[in-house]
Amino acid sequence: MSFVRTGAMAATTLAIAGATLLGSTTASYAGTNGQQVKVNTRYSDEVKVCGTNHRGEYKCTPWFDTPGGRNDYHGKSGYWFKGKMTITGIQSETGKKRTMKCSVPKSQSANWTYCNGYAGGL
DSSP states (O other): OOHHHHHHHHHHHHHHHHHHHHHHHHHTTTTTSOBEEEEEOSSOSEEEEEEEBTTSOEEEOOOEEOOSOTTOOEEOTTOOBOEEEEEEEEOTTTOOEEEEEEEEOSOOSSSEEEEETTTTTO
């Protein structure tokens, strides 16, 4: 077997193994070991969600936009939480920050938990 062919086979094997590992990191947790979080807001233009993730680590989402109002929920895909979350919102014109708590179940039938920041003062 030539050196080029052996190298190509090794690269293909590594690519398949890497794709398998990457593809399974979040999908295996869907609805059973934490949830993704969606938030609506009254005052805040953007929020971040912080708390314990599906691996038991304290993590925060990046800031994400929350345009709309009472019925417009927004979230950041790929971040799985469980337990008590702290949601921090900021209003861009004034710079005022607000926080609220939201409880996220470890398991449920859906992948998203909805936190009512509109009623919670965000």
